[in-house]
Amino acid sequence: MNLSFELKKRFYDNIQTYTIILAMLAVWILFTILTNGFYLSPQNFSNLFRQMTVTSFLATGMVLVIVTGNIDLSVGKLAGFVSVVVAYFQANVWNTIFPGQPIVAAALSVGIGLLVGALFGVLQGYIISYMRVPAFIVTLGGMFVLRGGILIITQGKTIPANQPGFDQIAQGYLSPAVGWVAALLVVALLFLNMVRSRARKAQYGFEVSNLYMDILGTLFFSALVIVYVVVVNFYNGVQVPVLLLAVTAVIMAYVSNNTRFGRYAYAIGGNREAARLSGINIKRNIFLVFVLMGFLCGVAGIVLASYVGYGTVAAGEGYELDAIAACILGGTSTLGGQGTIFGAMIGGLIMASLTNGLQMLNVPAAYQYVVKGAVLILAVFADVYFKKNR
Amino acid sequence: MADDIILDIRNVTKTFPGVVALSDVSIQIHHGKIHGLCGENGAGKSTLMKILSGVYPYGSYKGTIFYENRELKLEDRAIRQAIEEGIAIVYQELTLVPSMTVGENIFLGKEPVENGVINWDKLYADTRQILEKYKLDVPPNAVVKTLGVGKMQMVEIAKALSENARILILDEPTSALSESEIDKLMEILETLKEHGVTCIYITHKLEEFFRITDSVTILRDGKTVATNPTSELNHETLVRHMVGREMKERFPKNSRKPGEVIFKVENLVATDPNEPSRKVLDGVNFDLRQGEILGIAGLMGSGRTELVTTIFGEYGNIISGTITMDNKTLNIKSAHDAMLHGISLVPEDRKGQGLVLMQPILRNISLANLDRFAGFFRIDQDAELAAANQQGKNLSIKAANLQDRVDSLSGGNQQKVVIAKWLLTNPQILIMDDPTRGVDVGAKFEIYKLMNELAENGVSIIMISSELEEVIGMSDRIMVMHNGRSGGVLETQGVTQEKIMAIATGIEA
Ligand SMILES: Nc1ncnc2c1ncn2[C@@H]1O[C@H](COP(=O)(O)OP(=O)(O)OP(=O)(O)O)[C@@H](O)[C@H]1O
Numbered sequence: 001m002n003l004s005f006e007l008k009k010r011f012y013d014n015i016q017t018y019t020i021i022l023a024m025l026a027v028w029i030l031f032t033i034l035t036n037g038f039y040l041s042p043q044n045f046s047n048l049f050r051q052m053t054v055t056s057f058l059a060t061g062m063v064l065v066i067v068t069g070n071i072d073l074s075v076g077k078l079a080g081f082v083s084v085v086v087a088y089f090q091a092n093v094w095n096t097i098f099p100g101q102p103i104v105a106a107a108l109s110v111g112i113g114l115l116v117g118a119l120f121g122v123l124q125g126y127i128i129s130y131m132r133v134p135a136f137i138v139t140l141g142g143m144f145v146l147r148g149g150i151l152i153i154t155q156g157k158t159i160p161a162n163q164p165g166f167d168q169i170a171q172g173y174l175s176p177a178v179g180w181v182a183a184l185l186v187v188a189l190l191f192l193n194m195v196r197s198r199a200r201k202a203q204y205g206f207e208v209s210n211l212y213m214d215i216l217g218t219l220f221f222s223a224l225v226i227v228y229v230v231v232v233n234f235y236n237g238v239q240v241p242v243l244l245l246a247v248t249a250v251i252m253a254y255v256s257n258n259t260r261f262g263r264y265a266y267a268i269g270g271n272r273e274a275a276r277l278s279g280i281n282i283k284r285n286i287f288l289v290f291v292l293m294g295f296l297c298g299v300a301g302i303v304l305a306s307y308v309g310y311g312t313v314a315a316g317e318g319y320e321l322d323a324i325a326a327c328i329l330g331g332t333s334t335l336g337g338q339g340t341i342f343g344a345m346i347g348g349l350i351m352a353s354l355t356n357g358l359q360m361l362n363v364p365a366a367y368q369y370v371v372k373g374a375v376l377i378l379a380v381f382a383d384v385y386f387k388k389n390r
Numbered sequence: 391m392a393d394d395i396i397l398d399i400r401n402v403t404k405t406f407p408g409v410v411a412l413s414d415v416s417i418q419i420h421h422g423k424i425h426g427l428c429g430e431n432g433a434g435k436s437t438l439m440k441i442l443s444g445v446y447p448y449g450s451y452k453g454t455i456f457y458e459n460r461e462l463k464l465e466d467r468a469i470r471q472a473i474e475e476g477i478a479i480v481y482q483e484l485t486l487v488p489s490m491t492v493g494e495n496i497f498l499g500k501e502p503v504e505n506g507v508i509n510w511d512k513l514y515a516d517t518r519q520i521l522e523k524y525k526l527d528v529p530p531n532a533v534v535k536t537l538g539v540g541k542m543q544m545v546e547i548a549k550a551l552s553e554n555a556r557i558l559i560l561d562e563p564t565s566a567l568s569e570s571e572i573d574k575l576m577e578i579l580e581t582l583k584e585h586g587v588t589c590i591y592i593t594h595k596l597e598e599f600f601r602i603t604d605s606v607t608i609l610r611d612g613k614t615v616a617t618n619p620t621s622e623l624n625h626e627t628l629v630r631h632m633v634g635r636e637m638k639e640r641f642p643k644n645s646r647k648p649g650e651v652i653f654k655v656e657n658l659v660a661t662d663p664n665e666p667s668r669k670v671l672d673g674v675n676f677d678l679r680q681g682e683i684l685g686i687a688g689l690m691g692s693g694r695t696e697l698v699t700t701i702f703g704e705y706g707n708i709i710s711g712t713i714t715m716d717n718k719t720l721n722i723k724s725a726h727d728a729m730l731h732g733i734s735l736v737p738e739d740r741k742g743q744g745l746v747l748m749q750p751i752l753r754n755i756s757l758a759n760l761d762r763f764a765g766f767f768r769i770d771q772d773a774e775l776a777a778a779n780q781q782g783k784n785l786s787i788k789a790a791n792l793q794d795r796v797d798s799l800s801g802g803n804q805q806k807v808v809i810a811k812w813l814l815t816n817p818q819i820l821i822m823d824d825p826t827r828g829v830d831v832g833a834k835f836e837i838y839k840l841m842n843e844l845a846e847n848g849v850s851i852i853m854i855s856s857e858l859e860e861v862i863g864m865s866d867r868i869m870v871m872h873n874g875r876s877g878g879v880l881e882t883q884g885v886t887q888e889k890i891m892a893i894a895t896g897i898e899a
């Protein structure tokens with residue numbers, strides 16, 4: 001195939017992705033101008049990515065929930081609940097059982113957090129798929145239950161969770177050297193993957209896509225990774241929570257495309273009847289989607305506790321809305337069947353970029369909400385508009 | 391321009407990204423005549439009709455169209471505008487709202503309003519009138535999704551006719567109809583013709599051209615090959631123009647010898663799951679041998695689809711009777727169960743049950759087969775693509791790329807995707823509910839060959855078809871259904887269409 005044709009085709013195939021990336025760049029440029037360049041300083045850049053992590057963990061799971069034609073309103077409160085549970089164990093339990101062992105305590109906290117999240121996912125998922133109560137209602141109820149749960153555990157007070165070791169999860173940085181090693185590893189993997197996929201295609205006798213095109217693409221992503229590491233190394237280095245998020249997002253993207261579980265989720269949301277007649281066990285699949293969502297709430301809750309350093313009554317308030325907004329911005333269809341993890345991550349980054357920029361400009365919280373809401377609607381309108389006028 | 395030309399299509403070209411659907415097409419259509427449009431799957435027939443009905447508005451294609459001696463420019467509210475111009479269309483794919491009643495559907499967008507409120511009495515009275523006028527046996531207040539595909543098709547036609555059309559476009563209206571319903575439609579068309587309505591008629595059942603049309607235009611790969619008065623055409627010339635080569639037989643020969651009985655249904659009685667007092671199956675008996683093709687004939691509503699979906703665990707509540715396979719009683723509760731037993735079903739409704747329209751062709755073909763491409767975790771996407779490619783080739787699916795969305799394919803090619811998907815499941819028993827609906831003659835032949843091949847390799851096939859010729863041409867034995875009962879299983883040797891119809895209509899048992 002010739003190069004320019006392939007470029008064009010790739011462009012049209014991914015027009016939605018490019019629209020949203022352009023939107024993100026527009027937001028960045030605007031704030032950079034408004035803040036006299038400080039917005040994109042290494043320090044703020046580094047913080048910006050850290051700020052997106054908690055809700056973006058939620059968004060990675062939310063994509064699949066929405067893709068199957070469901071919704072989960074409880075994710076913010078579940079992450080909040082996990083964060084106070086973890087804080088409670090950090091502050092009151094581990095130091096009495098394992099005094100002076102911060103790493104053990106941190107590891108156990110992670111375990112507890114993941115377990116609580118997943119168990120709540122099991123419960124909600126079971127009620128939704130096997131007892132056939134609509135997800136909207138179950139998770140709305142779940143949200144109330146968790147709000148109560150948070151009050152019960154905190155007793156209305158703030159619980160510290162800033163113990164050494166545990167605080168590294170969301171506040172740690174890789175040293176510049178380690179950051180470089182990680183970056184080079186990623187680049188090497190990108191190239192290895194390219195070569196292997198080409199070899200496999202050739203082995204099956206498929207038309208292998210243009211070599212320069214593939215190299216160009218891989219170089220582009222490698223450059224992104226390297227530029228990112230260069231910039232954050234000017235500040236403290238690669239942020240641990242961002243690294244965790246990146247790994248989670250890659251795994252989730254892989255799961256959604258390359259496993260039966262992921263494929264079935266898309267088929268169920270796209271045409272439930274066709275999926276059922278294809279022999280797909282719909283109940284089990286939706287159940288598992290909610291279990292996974294709960295597990296990811298566990299991850300988000302742990303990062304949240306470590307990020308703010310304590311568990312509070314208001315933990316996770318409104319995060320479900322940010323997570324849903326991130327998915328929608330990233331092109332997930334509210335009707336189900338369509339949506340990508342990558343898109344949702346960009347959507348999450350846009351939401352974080354807005355919050356960060358508006359805070360920097362000292363815009364009052366009230367107006368921040370107004371702006372975010374307007375941007376969400378505008379972005380979806382732009383998408384609808386471009387699709388129609390293609 | 392001659393006065394009696396109502397529609398003059400000149401040099402129309404329409405492209406989609408990567409596909410030229412129509413290239414320099416010119417057709418003249420005479421007033422008050424029935425004009426046939428014929429061509430292989432993907433030839434561009436539906437695309438041309440969608441230009442006439444405003445789906446692809448003025449400016450999205452090249453060329454000009456004259457309608458009643460004026461240039462037709464359907465622009466802003468193109469679809470509404472076309473209806474107001476008197477151009478009505480029955481689309482190839484059903485466009486009814488399943489959750490609404492027949493009346494609501496027919497009057498959708500033009501409900502009779504009184505003081506800003508819908509006058510329901512008038513709506514249903516008018517609906518009844520339309521249905522009676524065309525002798526359509528459908529209750530006006532039935533919810534559409536409870537009707538079979540055949541009835542839905544009749545509602546669709548009634549909806550188009552309620553518009554006082556000057557031109558009526560019918561895109562494969564008979565693909566889901568049984569013989570008697572086709573007869574009824576033909577009568578309606580004759581009546582309309584007497585009233586001066588012009589009709590453009592698309593079908594893959596070629597005999598219908600000879601039955602009803604005055605002239606036929608043949609399209610191939612988006613180009614007009616020929617326009618002829620029907621009287622100057624015959625089956626052979628039509629096929630030759632269409633596929634570009636000679637086709638001697640409609641059905642491939644076979645030399646298979648069915649083996650032992652492997653599957654048996656005895657005294658099966660089942661009720662409608664939504665209406666438990668209504669029996670949909672009322673004593674069905676048949677057996678199926680290994681490597682056999684068993685045809686199921688019967689009128690619309692005779693329980694054919696209900697039978698196979700019940701066997702597949704997806705429909706009726708079984709009251710009594712047994713289903714056995716390899717001498718073991720089956721208790722199938724879902725499609726999943728059925729597939730574990732090696733039973734696959736090509737469903738009747740490709741859009742509603744067969745395809746995930748928003749997904750690529752590739753993913754649709756592999757959806758029911760991911761187990762064979764997946765290890766514990768990972769799907770081997772290259773193996774998946776290779777298998778889909780092979781199926782695409784076997785069934786000559788006309789697609790630029792298997793990564794394209796399946797709804798960018800023509801109707802017949804979508805149907806081939808559904809068949810490809812189910813052929814890939816490697817079943818022991820393959821049930822096919824009207825598998826060749828909307829598929830062109832050439833591709834049908836390929837599908838028949840694949841079916842014969844499967845049967846020769848020991849797969850047993852149950853095929854439902856509304857086309858008697860197809861049932862007779864392909865089956866080893868034929869079961870005729872009537873009112874939820876099996877009216878006996880006939881050896882295909884020596885059977886006639888008349889004999890089958892007699893059983894199907896209950897004249898003979
Ligand atoms: N929305 C679309 N996007 C891209 N390609 C399309 C689209 N609609 C139709 N095509 C392509 O245009 C060509 C003509 O399609 P069309 O539906 O007109 O065929 P047809 O003659 O009606 O075939 P059939 O007998 O199968 O109904 C096909 O190659 C099809 O893939």
Ligand SMILES: [Mg+2]
Binds near residue numbers: 435436561800802
């Ligand atoms: Mg068509």
